[in-house]
Amino acid sequence: MKIALSSQGINLDSPIDPRFGxxxxxxxxxxxxxxxxxxxxxxxxxAAHGAGIQTAQTVINKGASVVITGNVGPKAYGVLQKSGVDVITGATGTCRESFRHYKEGRLKSAQGPTSVPHSG
Incomplete structure (x- = not known):
């Protein structure tokens, strides 16, 4: 299974990026x-607009079954859910910590989007 983590940097010790799109x-x-x-x-x-949807498509195209992030908007959430990607929000700390928490079963699937869409 492939897991996607939104990150502020290029390795596991980078902080989780609280923004999905x-x-x-x-x-x-x-x-x-x-x-x-x-x-x-x-x-x-x-991107001026559509960042969440475009990012969701990237995650899907890369074959991820799970995405771990801080927040996700309604459009991106809908695209991910429709494609069967499990969305986990509320992640904080480093990517390494979030990955470990996921493997330990400490992270729960989101029940819906956690941020409002941006205008533009």
Whole structure:
């Protein structure tokens, strides 16, 4: 299974990015091998609009089954849910800590979006 974490940096010791659509990077971790692929989300960080939907599509295209982030808006949440991606929000601390908490079963799936859409 592949897990996507919104990240402010390029390694597991980077802080979780509290923004989904405008996260600086995504770390895609294979839950078995723990191999990591880093994806720069720069195109969506500065997008005038649609960042959440575009980022959700990237996560889906990379084959993630789970996304761990701070917050996610309603449009991105809808796209992820429709594609069967488990969305976990409220993550804080480092990516390493969040990944460990996920493996330990300490993180729960979101029941809906946690932020409002941005205008523009």
């Amino acid at each position: 405008r996260a600086a990077y995504f770390l895609f971790i294979d839950s078995q091998s723990e191999n990591i692929e880093v994806v720069d989300n720069n195109l969506n960080v500065n």
